[in-house]
Structure formats: structure tokens, C-alpha cells
Amino acid sequence: MITAETQHLKPEYDVVVVGGGPAGMAAALGAKEMGADRVLIVDREKEAGGILLQCIHPGFGLQHFKEELTGPEYAQRFLEKVLETEVDLATDTYVLDIDKDKRVKLMSSDRGVEIVSAKAVVLAMGARERTRGAIRTPGSRPSGVLTAGLAQKFVNMLGYLPGKRAVILGSGDIGLIMARRLTLEGLEVAGVFEIMPHANGLNRNIVQCLHDYNIPLHLSTTVVEIHGSDRLEKVTVAPVDETFTPDMSRSWDIPCDTLLLSIGLIPENELSRQLNLRIDPVTRGPIVRSTMESSMDGVFVCGNVVHIHDLVDFVSQEALLAGRNAGLYATQQQPPEDNIRLVPGENVAYCVPHTISSDREHTVYMRVRKPLEASVLNLGEVYEKKLRYVFPAEMVNLKVRPRFLHEFHGDTLKVDIVPTAS
Amino acid sequence: MKIVLYDVTIIGGGAIGCTIARELSRYQINVALLEKEIEVGFGTSKANSGIIHGGHHGSPDSLKGKLEWEGNQLWDPLADELGFGFRRIGELTVALAEDQLPTLNALKEQGEKKGVPGLELWDRDRLQQEEPSLSENAIAALFAPTTGVVNPYEACFNLIENAVLNGLNLFVSSPVQSITEGPDNTWILQTPKKEYRTRFVINAAGVFADRIAELAGVRTFSIHARKGEEYLLDKRLCGLVKRVIFPCPTPVSKGILVIPTFDGTLMVGPTAEMVEDKYNLATSSAGGQQVFDFVRNVVPGISARDCIAEFAGLRAVADGEDFIIGTTSKKGFINVAGIQSPGLTAAPAIATLVADIIRDEGLSMSLKDDFEPAVPKPIHFASLPTEKQIELARQNPSYGQIVCRCELITEGEILDAIDRGAKTLDGIKFRTRAGMGRCQGGFCTSRCMELLSRKMDVPIPEITKRGGESWVVKPRTELTAT
Known part of the structure; x- marks a missing residue:
């Protein structure tokens, strides 16, 4: 396994990513992609990779890499990219505190307590077990x-x-x-x-x-x-x-x-609470815009911090988006603000993101409350999609394309998954 | 081999045994303490409400009522010297109906008669202002500023550490199996490992005090176990109430309380249920239901959803419900039995009472010139200001390493705890809070095991949760060999 720990941190970063698991690594890559120069990943363990490192079974990467990998293999692919793209990586380092000016207080046994400032922050701390x-x-x-x-x-x-x-x-x-x-x-x-x-x-x-x-x-x-x-x-x-x-x-x-x-798992949100981010009581993670930005400007969130995913591939996808937008924020090139709120219907426990923008494509993740055999997903009255068997353990995702919304002039869309009318 | 004759041997290392041991360590006498568990404070003392009662609850006519108020006043110097968590946060005994008002008045009068200062009756407006999370049905309350909260296990650890520093001979994993009278007014105590000779025996064996008295042939009482279940809530609810909230007492019980613990998290309980089996520490769904149903009437914002852990402890209840403290028909055998609530509160007063008793019984006791009253206050990294944290982490890198994420406990604090006597995962948890937070050890257990293994120089499979058969993991070879 390739690992490298950054010996000296810069006093200022474009993007600081908290957590070096699959979400954090993908977010850092996303930020780099959008032109953020100075990106730092902080992880409290001795190696980046997060919980994937103990998942030695196969079954990872079928969506993202189109091949079946073990957890450590999946993590390694991301880690190699992270190191290639010159992201700073501080392992064995703990984030004690982030203040509202995005100054991040770090602690490690090697470097002691230090403070770095960030233009944008990505929270990717994962989850803990109930x-x-x-x-x-x-x-x-x-x-x-x-x-x-x-x-x-x-x-x-x-x-x-x-x-x-x-x-x-x-x-x-x-x-x-x-x-x-x-x-x-x-x-x-x-x-x-x-x-x-x-x-x-x-x-x-x-x-x-x-x-x-x-x-x-x-x-x-x-x-x-x-x-x-x-x-x-x-x-x-x-x-x-x-x-x-x-x-x-x-x-x-x-x-x-x-x-x-x-x-079950619960999103790890000690830092989100310190920052007073608005929390969704159902997901127990922060409420997010379509850019994966939380209720606080410049603070982005992704992975199991936001909601519990069943496949790491979806975590990577969501984190890449969060990282790209953090990179855009740091370089002052943000996309248009969201203009439509998504509201879960009766059989949808939650959907993420909580708001979308009609000018671009979004992937919306959701979970049903009750299993259904043949069902249909309704996006307000603007779009419907037939689904086969749905049940709470498997996340449902929906690509919302701008063309669905051409004739829609409201600001709220109800998302529901109901039985197919017989 | 020379046989040591102790002046005093204490049986039981709970809050009572530890406080007595520390009190006796002031004197030029040779004292031993025998504890059956692997660490002190591992019985009832680590499973109670952690309240230093205000002093007004017990009738001045009972021994426990008298010692409650005496003991209450001794906690400040003890906590100062020994550096454990103790804070007088005050309490409110809340009336939810008109017919409970006379009880509040009677309680106030009783307290004033005992000399408890600062008791005040608060009306509904004052209550809503001071404790806005209380139910609107709370029509009045008795406020007592003297009530405090303490970490009872931490008190035990620090008391015993200080006693050992001053010469106490501590023997853990040493259950007393037989007690016989030796020559020249001495006693012989047999444990599986060793025999101990002593002039005085102090029976502070908690729920087993009747068994110990029986071994010595002086049993005149029975101890019954009254189980109390307690439920700890997520720190999300920190600050929901500021004071200990009591319901209006009934003749049978002080009722179920809402306790802002010293560490700031809320705890609700205890239940009160007589049990036959003195090892029965099971929590029950009925108990949980009872606690949350009851508490919701007083503080509606509390629900079982926020529960992160639950536990049960056994109160040692003597016939007649009062403390049994004093000499017995056989010289040198002294009972300190039936120490149920407010036993923790009374402990320091009980300790001085016991010292007086053995002096009266003829043991010559002069104070040590070199008694050291203090132990160093443990470092709590998370509560230090940033500059201090920076300095400490620079001096000693192990303070720069977080082990417990939920409670922000560093490796340095865990190593300190091991140096100061922790031998088990529970020993670390109760000294540092590592593993006590919302993940309940999910992340830090394996790290704590590695640190214990390294410091004690034993393989990881020998690390236990709390001694005995409470192993955590086995090596592969041991399981596949059978």
C-alpha cells in the first residue's frame, strides 16, 4: 500500500477535506479538477482509506470502475490518484475544531496543535454504528x-x-x-x-x-x-x-x-453540529443544496456524513460532486443557486439533495419507507419513472434533467414512490 | 516468611471502603483493603446516580439522615484535594399537583431543622424562568443549593490512589472466603491467594455485608438488594435542565430523577426493584419503560430515542432501611452495612465515624507527620485552552493523539490512567471517559486494548472488560484447536 504523509502543512488552503475515506479522497480529487491548487485531506487514522481498509471482501467498484474490487483495492486506486495530483495528506491528524471563518484546528502527535485556514471545507467523516x-x-x-x-x-x-x-x-x-x-x-x-x-x-x-x-x-x-x-x-x-x-x-x-x-449507522456529525449546520432529522445528516453545500456557505458535505449509502460507488460519485463544487467555491466560480425544493412524499423517507436547480442535471438519492413490488416514482407532476421491486435497504436514484422542468414554474416538487395503478 | 499483622483490614473497595481507607491513611497504623473485583469501585459505586444529596431528604432521627448532612459538607475539601469531578449544581424537588405542596413544606422544615442552608420554595413563574424545560404542570418546587453531582467511580479511584500513596496496602481480586479468630484478639481472613492477619476488620462489603458478618459469626442482619436501572442520554441534550430534578417523594421512594451528571450528559433513573440474586445487574424493558414514562411527565423533552447506554446497580438495603455502623459482639469486628442512598453523600462522615469507633475500641491512632492529602489532578485535554493544548502536545506527543473521538480523549490521558491503576477497559473508561460517549467504544476499544497490552506487557487476548472471564478477543489458534 502506498502511503505518504505530508510533513509540513501550508498555512492556507483552497479546500480542506475532513476525512480520508472514500468520500474525502473523491472530494479532494474533485476540488483539484476544478482548479483548486492547495487541497488538504486530514484523516485521524494512520492510513487514508477509512472503513474500506477493514472491508477485505470483494463487491466494491462494480459501478465506478466496472470491475469487482476488495475494499482496500478500491481505496488504493483513489489514494494513488490523490498522491499523483499533489493533494496534501495529513494522516494521524485530528480536526479539533472549525470556526465560522473556516480556520481549522488540527492536532497530531508529530506536529502538535496547528491552525490552517481554508476557503472551502468538505466534511467527509463517515458514520458510526448504532x-x-x-x-x-x-x-x-x-x-x-x-x-x-x-x-x-x-x-x-x-x-x-x-x-x-x-x-x-x-x-x-x-x-x-x-x-x-x-x-x-x-x-x-x-x-x-x-x-x-x-x-x-x-x-x-x-x-x-x-x-x-x-x-x-x-x-x-x-x-x-x-x-x-x-x-x-x-x-x-x-x-x-x-x-x-x-x-x-x-x-x-x-x-x-x-x-x-x-x-444501522448514524452520520458522524460532531463537526457539523459545532458549525451549527442545519440537520435533517430523518437522515441525521446536514441539509444539502444540489452542490452538496450545507446551510453554511463554503462548507460542503458528502458520503455517509450526509446520509447512509449502501454502495461506496455512490459515495464516490456524490463526493466528487461535493469536491468539484468546493473547488468552484474556492476559485469563485459557483453555479447558479438552487430554485426548487424537493419534498419527500408519503413513501419516501428522505431525498438528497434537498434542493435542486432547474438549469442543470442532478442525481437525486432517496430511500422508500415500505417495500413495493411494482411501483412508480413521481417527481411532482413533471416526470414519472417505472421502478421494479423497491425496498428500504436499497437506495433509489433518479437523474433529474433540465428538460423535465421546462414546463414547471413552481418552487416545490413532491417526490414519491407509489404502487403502480393496477 | 514473616507474617504481617495489620492494624485494620477493610473488606470491600466501594465508595465506603475507599473513603474509610483514605481517612485511616492519615494515621500511623498499618491498613489493608481487600477487594474481590479487579479494580476498586467496580460494584454499586460505578452504577449509581452520582448525587451528593442536599442534606434535607433524610429524617434527623435516622443515622442515615444525620450522616447525609454531615457527609454533604465534607465533599468540597475531598474533591479539592483529590481532583475528582464534583460540582454543587443544586436540586429541585418538583410538585406536579396541589396535594404535593405540604410535602415540599415538610421537606423544607426538616432541612432547616438540620441546618441545611439556602432552601427556597419556588413558584411556577420562577421555575419556568430557571428551568424552562420543566413540564408546565410543575406548580412549585423546593430548591436546595447544597446538592451536588460527582463521578462516584472517579472518587473511588482517586481516594484509593491517595490512600495507597499514604501507605494503604491494596489487594484486588481478593474475595474473602473465610474469617476466623486468631490468637491475641486477632482475625484471620482467607482469600484464594493469601491469608491476612489483622486486629480490626471493617465490613464494608456492600450487598454482601451480611455474608461477611456471617463468616465472622456476628450476623445479626440481612442485606437485601434493591436494583436501580439508570439510562444515559446523548449529549445532544446537555443543558436541558441545569439542576437535579426530583419528583415529590412518596413514603416508599425518592422517585425517578433527571440528573445532569458531572460530565454534563443527562441521566434518568433509578428504578427501585427488590431482587433475590445479588449478581442480577440486568436492565429490563419494563424498567426502561417506567423510567421514560415517569420522566416525560416532569421534563417532556426527554425520550427513549436519545438513550445511548443503560446500566443497573444494587443498593444494599438492611432490615429497617437504616445504616448499620458499629461494633459487634466480637471484639475488633466492625460493621459498616446497609449503606444505601444517601450512602455516597454520607461516605466521608461515615469514614470519620469509623475512625472514631476504632479509636474508642482501643487502637492507638496518631496522625502521620508526612500525610500527603493530594493526588495530581488528571489531565483532561479537551477542556484545556488552545495554548495549553499546544504546549502539552509539544512536550509529550501522546497528548497530540486522539484515541476516543466522541469524548476527545488523548492517548496521553489513557496512558496516565493505566499508570494510575487502570487494568481493564472499564478501568480506562471510568477514569477517562474513553468509550463512554455516543459510539460506546466502537472506535476506541481496539486502541485501548493495544495500549493496555503494551503498558502491562501482556498479550491482547488477556485484556478484559472488567476482569474475570470478561475477555474480549481470543487468538485464532485457541478457537481452532478445540
Whole structure:
């Protein structure tokens, strides 16, 4: 793996990118492309690449590179470009604070505390995993209950195993990937339990990680109690009804020493909150314009900071856009402001960006609330698109072209995905 | 091998044992403390509300009511000397209905009789002005400025660190298995590893104090465990209320509280449920439901959505509900039992009371000339001004390395915690807050394990969450060998 850490930082940058994962690297490249000279990526880990570095399984890059790569391979391709384009890279460096004049306070063990100023900032800190506290699983608090991502780090990065017999709560993609990984490492995976009536991971992961290894997936079933004093000894699971209330008369115990939680991700927005960016309560990430600019001028956001993506390829695409616009902002060549607000309809949980401009093409990302067999996506009354099977775990995207809007004179468009009229 | 005869041996390293140990370390006597867990403060002391009660809640006719107010007044010098988190943020006991007003008046009168200063009755307008997040149904409240919040585990760690500095002999992972009378008015305490001889035994064994008394043949009481579940909320809600919010007490309970902890995050709880099993620290969906349902009536802005962690602790409840402190039928065996709420508040007063008791029992106790009252205040990087941070990171690069993202804890702070006694992930967490924030250790656990492994020179699989069988990872070879 090629890595290079910048020894001396410049006091002023055109664009400072916070986070050197897939979003941050693509954003830096985008900024360079638009003529920003001095671009800095700051990452708190020893190497850039973010969470991709522990994702040693294949399945990355099918959209972006048209070939199947592992996580580290995908990261490496971006890192090589970053280094070629002379982006400054400060790894092992933490952003303590960003003030409203876009002065960024950095800290590292090598260089201590230093302040650099930026014309534009891109926030690309990624996400963190939801924990047991968020779902308040009853029971004791033994060792052996951990998030799927932490288990992935133990196994793939540090070479240790989390236990002998595992139960996985939640069918998020990391949990599904870890079900397969643990099986390959010699653990027994007793099952994956999902409280929703549908899986929360990609269909291909259900097939390749569970079906291919005979790992059972129990839908509408959850862990209702955790047992064990020092170390996890067993969990009690029970089916739930439509209101997610467990039916204890049908509960059963599963002996295990490991419980992995794969119950969702939350955008990492400590810095966004410090900057008082407006936050969308549904995505729990900043509200964005079509340029991926937040509610604060010159502060751009991308990747899982904005909303949780299911494919890194989409993160790269979105981050490239954010980076390009940050580059344009820094060099004072911004595109026209947005003039249309997008409002999610009844079966759309959210859409990103929150506003668009009628003068250019946009990709709008959204998630449905409820799965539908045959459905149609309505962009107000100006455009409709037939969709096949849609479900919450798979992001839907829509290219909005200027020609859709030629006859539209309003300022708000409702986006909804509804069943096809029979 | 020479057999050491201790003057005093304390059984139990909770808040009570630690405070007694520190008090006794002022004197020219040889003191030991036996703790069954791998670190002190790992039982009830790390799982309680962390409140230093105002002094007015307990009746002056009970021992606990008396020691509550005495203890309250001793916390400022203790926190000053030992540098742990303590702040008098005040409390409000809130009435939601007219018929609760007499209770507030009675509470005020009781406090004034005990000499608690500053008690005030606030009307609805004052309440809305001072605590706008309180429910509109809050018609009045009793304000007590003397109430404080403390990090109880931090207090334990620093008390014991200071006691050890002043000569205390601390033995962890040392459960007492048998107690026998030795020659010449001495006691013999047996643990799996070693035998200890001592003139005085202080039974500060918390929920197990009845078992310890029984081992010594002086059991005259039972200790029951009353479980309290607590729920910690996301720091998003910091500042929602400024003071500890009590409901109007009923004859059975102080009720469920909203607690702005010393670290600024909100905590809600505790429940109160008698349990048979003294190892039962499980939280329950009924408990969570009860807490959030109750709290919503008082502070409507709180919801279970913001919960980031939950835990439970066991109160040690003696028959009759009061503290049991004093000598027993056998010389040299002293009980400090049934120390439930406000036990933490009372702890410093209990410690001086115990010192008085053993002096009365004939132990010669003269003060040390070289008693060192302080331990260095731990560095908390995030709260330092920028210039200080720059200087510190330059002097010692490990302070320039963030390990815990959520709480902004540096490698330097974690190494300090290990130097000062942390042996486990929980030991680090409760000393530094690394792993206590919203990601609950998702990012920093592996780094903390690496640091513990390096400093203690043990392989990573030997690092535990809190001692015993609480291992975190196993080497590949161990699992595939079977």
C-alpha cells in the first residue's frame, strides 16, 4: 500500500477535506479538477482509506470502475490518484475544531496543535454504528456484545477472533458480511435476527453471505434478553408482531459467547453540529443544496456524513460532486443557486439533495419507507419513472434533467414512490 | 516468611471502603483493603446516580439522615484535594399537583431543622424562568443549593490512589472466603491467594455485608438488594435542565430523577426493584419503560430515542432501611452495612465515624507527620485552552493523539490512567471517559486494548472488560484447536 504523509502543512488552503475515506479522497480529487491548487485531506487514522481498509471482501467498484474490487483495492486506486495530483495528506491528524471563518484546528502527535485556514471545507467523516444503548436491549452487560464493525476490525485488521459461537442482531450489510467472515474463520454463526419483516442489507449479501453458508435469517424476530455475568452466555430471542412487541410465549434461548450488532449507522456529525449546520432529522445528516453545500456557505458535505449509502460507488460519485463544487467555491466560480425544493412524499423517507436547480442535471438519492413490488416514482407532476421491486435497504436514484422542468414554474416538487395503478 | 499483622483490614473497595481507607491513611497504623473485583469501585459505586444529596431528604432521627448532612459538607475539601469531578449544581424537588405542596413544606422544615442552608420554595413563574424545560404542570418546587453531582467511580479511584500513596496496602481480586479468630484478639481472613492477619476488620462489603458478618459469626442482619436501572442520554441534550430534578417523594421512594451528571450528559433513573440474586445487574424493558414514562411527565423533552447506554446497580438495603455502623459482639469486628442512598453523600462522615469507633475500641491512632492529602489532578485535554493544548502536545506527543473521538480523549490521558491503576477497559473508561460517549467504544476499544497490552506487557487476548472471564478477543489458534 502506498502511503505518504505530508510533513509540513501550508498555512492556507483552497479546500480542506475532513476525512480520508472514500468520500474525502473523491472530494479532494474533485476540488483539484476544478482548479483548486492547495487541497488538504486530514484523516485521524494512520492510513487514508477509512472503513474500506477493514472491508477485505470483494463487491466494491462494480459501478465506478466496472470491475469487482476488495475494499482496500478500491481505496488504493483513489489514494494513488490523490498522491499523483499533489493533494496534501495529513494522516494521524485530528480536526479539533472549525470556526465560522473556516480556520481549522488540527492536532497530531508529530506536529502538535496547528491552525490552517481554508476557503472551502468538505466534511467527509463517515458514520458510526448504532449501539446496544440505542435499542435498549434488556439484560446484563457482559463482554462479547459488540458492533459488527468492531468485530470486523478485530478479525480483519488485528487477527483476533471475537468468540466461538455468534448470534447476529440486525441484517445490515456489515452484519451479513461478518456472518460469512466469522463462518470462514471457524466460528459457528447461529443465526441472523431482524426485527423488521424485511432484510436491511442488500439482496446480494443475503444470498452470498447467508444462503451460501446455510446461516438462517429470522425476520420479524429480535433479541429480547442478554445473559451472562463476565462473558456473554446466551441470548433469548422472540418473534415480534406488527408493533414490534415480542411474543414471549414463543421465545427461545440460544447459547453463544458473541453477539454482533448490525442495527444501522448514524452520520458522524460532531463537526457539523459545532458549525451549527442545519440537520435533517430523518437522515441525521446536514441539509444539502444540489452542490452538496450545507446551510453554511463554503462548507460542503458528502458520503455517509450526509446520509447512509449502501454502495461506496455512490459515495464516490456524490463526493466528487461535493469536491468539484468546493473547488468552484474556492476559485469563485459557483453555479447558479438552487430554485426548487424537493419534498419527500408519503413513501419516501428522505431525498438528497434537498434542493435542486432547474438549469442543470442532478442525481437525486432517496430511500422508500415500505417495500413495493411494482411501483412508480413521481417527481411532482413533471416526470414519472417505472421502478421494479423497491425496498428500504436499497437506495433509489433518479437523474433529474433540465428538460423535465421546462414546463414547471413552481418552487416545490413532491417526490414519491407509489404502487403502480393496477 | 514473616507474617504481617495489620492494624485494620477493610473488606470491600466501594465508595465506603475507599473513603474509610483514605481517612485511616492519615494515621500511623498499618491498613489493608481487600477487594474481590479487579479494580476498586467496580460494584454499586460505578452504577449509581452520582448525587451528593442536599442534606434535607433524610429524617434527623435516622443515622442515615444525620450522616447525609454531615457527609454533604465534607465533599468540597475531598474533591479539592483529590481532583475528582464534583460540582454543587443544586436540586429541585418538583410538585406536579396541589396535594404535593405540604410535602415540599415538610421537606423544607426538616432541612432547616438540620441546618441545611439556602432552601427556597419556588413558584411556577420562577421555575419556568430557571428551568424552562420543566413540564408546565410543575406548580412549585423546593430548591436546595447544597446538592451536588460527582463521578462516584472517579472518587473511588482517586481516594484509593491517595490512600495507597499514604501507605494503604491494596489487594484486588481478593474475595474473602473465610474469617476466623486468631490468637491475641486477632482475625484471620482467607482469600484464594493469601491469608491476612489483622486486629480490626471493617465490613464494608456492600450487598454482601451480611455474608461477611456471617463468616465472622456476628450476623445479626440481612442485606437485601434493591436494583436501580439508570439510562444515559446523548449529549445532544446537555443543558436541558441545569439542576437535579426530583419528583415529590412518596413514603416508599425518592422517585425517578433527571440528573445532569458531572460530565454534563443527562441521566434518568433509578428504578427501585427488590431482587433475590445479588449478581442480577440486568436492565429490563419494563424498567426502561417506567423510567421514560415517569420522566416525560416532569421534563417532556426527554425520550427513549436519545438513550445511548443503560446500566443497573444494587443498593444494599438492611432490615429497617437504616445504616448499620458499629461494633459487634466480637471484639475488633466492625460493621459498616446497609449503606444505601444517601450512602455516597454520607461516605466521608461515615469514614470519620469509623475512625472514631476504632479509636474508642482501643487502637492507638496518631496522625502521620508526612500525610500527603493530594493526588495530581488528571489531565483532561479537551477542556484545556488552545495554548495549553499546544504546549502539552509539544512536550509529550501522546497528548497530540486522539484515541476516543466522541469524548476527545488523548492517548496521553489513557496512558496516565493505566499508570494510575487502570487494568481493564472499564478501568480506562471510568477514569477517562474513553468509550463512554455516543459510539460506546466502537472506535476506541481496539486502541485501548493495544495500549493496555503494551503498558502491562501482556498479550491482547488477556485484556478484559472488567476482569474475570470478561475477555474480549481470543487468538485464532485457541478457537481452532478445540
